[in-house]
Amino acid sequence: MALLELKKVKKVYRQGKIEVPALRGIDLTVEQGEFTTIFGPSGSGKTTLLNMIGCLDTPTEGEIKLNGNKVSKLSQKQLAMVRRYNIGFIFQAYNLIPVLTAYENVEFAIRLIDHSKELQIKEKVLKILEEVGLKGLENRRPNELSGGEQQRVAVARALVKEPKIVLADEPTANLDSKTAADVVKIMIKMNKELGTTFIFSTHDPAVMKYANRYINLKDGMISTDERRG
Amino acid sequence: MKFLWSLAKKNLSRSRIRTSVSVIAIAFAIIAVVFARGLISGVLVSFFQNHIYYKAGHIRIIDEEYKLKERLMSLNYTVNGFNGEGYTDMIKKIKSIEGVEQVIPRLKFGAIVSLEDDLVGMVGWGIDPVEESKFTGIDKKIVEGRMIQEGNKEVMMGAGLLDKIGRKVGEKVTILYTTPFGSFKGSTFQIVGKYYSDLQMLNDTVFYLPMGEAQKILEMPGEVTELLLITPDHYKAASVLPDLNDLFSQEDKSGKYILQLWNKDYDLIELFDYAIKIYNFIYVFIIVLACFVLVNTLIMIVNERTREIGMMSALGLKSREILYLFTMEGAIIGILGSAIGAIMGGVLTKVFSVVGIDYSAAFEGINTEEYLLSPIYYTVFSLENLVFCFTLGVVIVTIACIIPARKAAKLKPTEALRQI
Structure with missing residues (x-):
């Protein structure tokens, strides 16, 4: 059974009386452990597609199944629960909570699903922070961290709850090429070690080279879908 | 929920000036209400006592x-x-x-x-x-x-x-x-x-x-x-x-x-009963006015943190939890403001319960013989007044905070994340 299945997914936005189609019928299957990049020009529907996969929005038409469960017709509350337990997000602008330390930002995500004792939570958070290379920086707030470090915190936050799938919308767009490569290498490491499925959108060819599947989106449709290595 | 409460407390340190202004606005309202209730009680105690001593038993x-x-x-x-x-x-x-x-x-x-x-x-x-x-x-x-x-x-x-x-x-x-x-x-x-x-x-x-x-x-x-x-x-x-x-x-x-x-068959006493009911509305009105400052602050906070709300939504926070988070932020301001207001109002009421407020100048030219009105009134200090005003403050402020908190909770995650 595929981890993710999209069948004829369409999304139309309404701007007043005008209908703007963002996705025109996407058929896509993603298996567990794939490291997939979605690329394409601006306005091709990358973010919309990630939003559909991430249960942040529902399609106008079509069907989405996550782990065999249909998620395309769920209520907002049900979608929130699907996101909470199954999906990790990494954003271009990191979106860390500024008043929380690196440790607390990661802890915030796991507290939503894990009601274990303090000590067990602490162990998990410190372990993931160490794995993304932030050992010793746990008590720093976002404004005391570099862009690369902040994005590592965001990666740790997405991974700490061990989601089935991690979605990253242009996660390296705000980073220099070396830092971007470092962050992607961490994602690859996690993909290999934990078997977490990654889907990310990017424009950056230097980052794209690390993926093993490439989906090219054009005008809301998949124009090419290639697997490598 | 515990970590949301903890986050709500930390969020208040984002803009200390803004938080302080909101706390002060609530505190002033509570001071006014504590003092007004103490003064009204003082006037009533004095009037009822005179009425009982010299008129009605x-x-x-x-x-x-x-x-x-x-x-x-x-x-x-x-x-x-x-x-x-x-x-x-x-x-x-x-x-x-x-x-x-x-x-x-x-x-x-x-x-x-x-x-x-x-x-x-x-x-x-x-x-x-x-x-x-x-x-x-x-x-x-x-x-x-x-x-x-x-x-x-x-x-x-x-x-x-x-x-x-x-x-x-x-x-x-x-x-x-x-x-x-x-x-x-x-x-x-x-x-x-x-x-x-x-x-x-x-x-x-x-x-x-x-x-x-x-x-x-x-x-x-x-x-x-x-x-x-x-x-x-x-x-x-x-x-x-x-x-x-x-x-x-x-x-x-x-x-x-x-x-x-003593409290029936005397027009003025019945008038006081009505007045007390009207004063209760005025107390609520004073606190509601102060709440406008807080609601305005919270609306600004929601606007500033739209992306963050989107992120929290993406992490899986339900609307109810986002509502709780923002309501708690307001409620903490309400608790702080009400506590400071109740303490300061209590001090003020205690001071004037000793020194009194002299209304002699206001009574000049008025024949007070008939009304058993004393020219000096002493506020009544009571813990009940402080607890009542504190509770009233917290309850009204918390209810008022639901308005901006609902705005935050209703945001669609995709729209919130698009916000620059």
Whole structure:
């Protein structure tokens, strides 16, 4: 059974009386452990597609199944629960909570699903922070961290709850090429070690080279879908 | 939920100035409400006390006709006991009722003192000196001389009245009055005491004389104009009414007496009841006004943190949890502001409960004789007031915060994340 299945997914936005189609019928299957990049020009529907996969929005038409469960017709509350337990997000602008330390930002995500004792939570958070290379920086707030470090915190936050799938919308767009490569290498490491499925959108060819599947989106449709290595 | 509460607390440190302004706005509102409630309580306590001491007791027994002629100080409708047997036996029977602590007899009559070119009007109160002192503590207000004693032909006058008639303690005064039979008479009394009261009515118009002397000069043996019943708690005075009514239905064949409860049958007291209800609305209104500052702050916070709300939504926070987070942020401001306001309002109320607020200037030109209004009011400090205002503040602020918090909770994650 595929981890993710999209069948004829369409999304139309309404701007007043005008209908703007963002996705025109996407058929896509993603298996567990794939490291997939979605690329394409601006306005091709990358973010919309990630939003559909991430249960942040529902399609106008079509069907989405996550782990065999249909998620395309769920209520907002049900979608929130699907996101909470199954999906990790990494954003271009990191979106860390500024008043929380690196440790607390990661802890915030796991507290939503894990009601274990303090000590067990602490162990998990410190372990993931160490794995993304932030050992010793746990008590720093976002404004005391570099862009690369902040994005590592965001990666740790997405991974700490061990989601089935991690979605990253242009996660390296705000980073220099070396830092971007470092962050992607961490994602690859996690993909290999934990078997977490990654889907990310990017424009950056230097980052794209690390993926093993490439989906090219054009005008809301998949124009090419290639697997490598 | 615990971590959301912890996050709500931390979020308040994002803009300390903004948080402080909101806290101060709430605190000022609570100070105003604590002080206003303390002051209103003070005014009411003072007014009710004067009303009970000098007008109504806890229950007043009068002749039904006297109620209509009271302003004229009529002596034709008196309390002369059950079936005319005299008021002292009546007092004994009333005192046997459980819950009646004291029965105060008073014989009030109009009088004048003639000066060289003027007549000074006044009101004589025939009293039982021992009972009256025990009830109103009038003996504690004596600033010169002594309390009147039964059996002596003597009077005690208010300081203002003595000034008006130009007499001093130790001197004699001839008082003119009309008996119930219409005879205009005069009697000379020794002035043995001078008391001071900030109650204009008592200080400027009343003189006390022993009950026996009053009845003698007015030719009214065994008669008084009213009996005031005192119970352990004036708010529970009504509890003795059933036994009292039974007694009167058995003993009072004439059916001429009426029983007036201190807070019924008096227009001004009923007016105060309405005023208290209106004041309660005003207290809520004051806090609601302060809430506008907080609601405005929270709306700004929601606008500033739209992307963050989107992120939290993406992490799986439900709308209800986002609502809780923002409501808690407001509630913490409400708790802080209300606590500071309650403490500072309490301090202010405590200070003015000692020093008082002097309304003399405001009362100038107003005849307060009739209304038993004191020119100085003391606020009432009570923990109940502080707890009530604190709770009111927290509840209203928290409810007000739901408006911006709902705005945050209703944001669609995709739209929130798009926000720059």
